[in-house]
Amino acid sequence: MRTTHEHDGPALVVRGLRRTFPAPEVRALRGVDLDVAHGEFVALMGPSGSGKSTLLHLVAGLDRPDEGTVELAGTRTDDLGSAALARLRRRHIGLVFQFFHLIDHLSALENVALAALVAGVKPAAATARAGELLDSLGLLDRQNARPGALSGGQRQRVAIARALVNRPTVLLADEPTGALDSEGQAEVLDLFTRLHAEGQTILLVTHASEVAAAADRVVRMRDGQVVDHGRPAAVEPLVVAPAPVVAVRPAPARTAS
Ligand SMILES: Nc1ncnc2c1ncn2[C@@H]1O[C@H](COP(=O)(O)OP(=O)(O)OP(=O)(O)O)[C@@H](O)[C@H]1O
Numbered sequence: 001m002r003t004t005h006e007h008d009g010p011a012l013v014v015r016g017l018r019r020t021f022p023a024p025e026v027r028a029l030r031g032v033d034l035d036v037a038h039g040e041f042v043a044l045m046g047p048s049g050s051g052k053s054t055l056l057h058l059v060a061g062l063d064r065p066d067e068g069t070v071e072l073a074g075t076r077t078d079d080l081g082s083a084a085l086a087r088l089r090r091r092h093i094g095l096v097f098q099f100f101h102l103i104d105h106l107s108a109l110e111n112v113a114l115a116a117l118v119a120g121v122k123p124a125a126a127t128a129r130a131g132e133l134l135d136s137l138g139l140l141d142r143q144n145a146r147p148g149a150l151s152g153g154q155r156q157r158v159a160i161a162r163a164l165v166n167r168p169t170v171l172l173a174d175e176p177t178g179a180l181d182s183e184g185q186a187e188v189l190d191l192f193t194r195l196h197a198e199g200q201t202i203l204l205v206t207h208a209s210e211v212a213a214a215a216d217r218v219v220r221m222r223d224g225q226v227v228d229h230g231r232p233a234a235v236e237p238l239v240v241a242p243a244p245v246v247a248v249r250p251a252p253a254r255t256a257s
């Protein structure tokens with residue numbers, strides 16, 4: 001996993017992001033600010049239609065904002081041309097979706113290796129890296145299976161391996177456990193927890209409180225805005241005031257009624 005950072009700032013900085021879809025006009029994002037530190041695991045929650053997927057797509061460079069900026073590992077991405085954006089996306093972004101989007105006629109290993117090939121890694125190195133990743137995710141014995149022969153949890157682990165194969169700065173996941181049974185959810189949640197412990201920066205959309213509980217911080221959206229940045233209490237400056245002197249009397253004994 002990533003242990004050194006190419007710059008000292010946050011992994012992701014979003015400022016004033018706005019996105020309106022036309023006909024009928026939907027103001028999906030109405031000025032979103034978000035910072036994600038290197039190594040941080042942030043869960044993004046909020047009602048359906050609040051703009052979570054739209055935000056993830058803009059961070060991933062799959063869509064363009066009408067206003068505002070996105071900075072990945074210190075580089076502005078919102079104003080890049082499409083070729084430069086594609087390069088930056090391959091280098092800095094790993095994407096995981098609810099419905100896996102694996103290629104059915106390729107094996108697990110080939111699905112993962114393909115993402116490395118597309119990024120310009122030589123075939124032998126791509127296959128080796130894909131094999132190592134599947135091994136570390138407990139899928140070595142399933143590496144030659146096609147997605148159709150895998151459980152939902154296994155498919156999502158393959159999709160996560162694919163997202164990680166180019167060692168992205170940020171792993172983005174949009175409801176990665178949304179289509180899984182409870183066993184699959186637990187499998188995938190364990191994996192995100194482990195990746196986080198190894199230093200992977202993660203921004204993950206979820207409706208599941210069990211999944212959000214694994215994150216360092218829960219950011220909440222509503223109506224296209226962040227309504228709660230969920231800063232952990234430990235970040236607040238600790239004010240050590242002298243304790244007031246309070247006479248503590250024992251509570252009066254209750255009389256049985
Ligand atoms: N390509 C699009 N064209 C038009 N409207 C869109 C498009 N994508 C999203 N929207 C609208 O933007 C709003 C935000 O959608 P978004 O998909 O970001 O919500 P979400 O928070 O991910 O919801 P969910 O929890 O249901 O996935 C919704 O009203 C949606 O209908």
Ligand SMILES: [Mg+2]
Pocket residue numbers: 052053054174
């Ligand atoms: Mg969504």
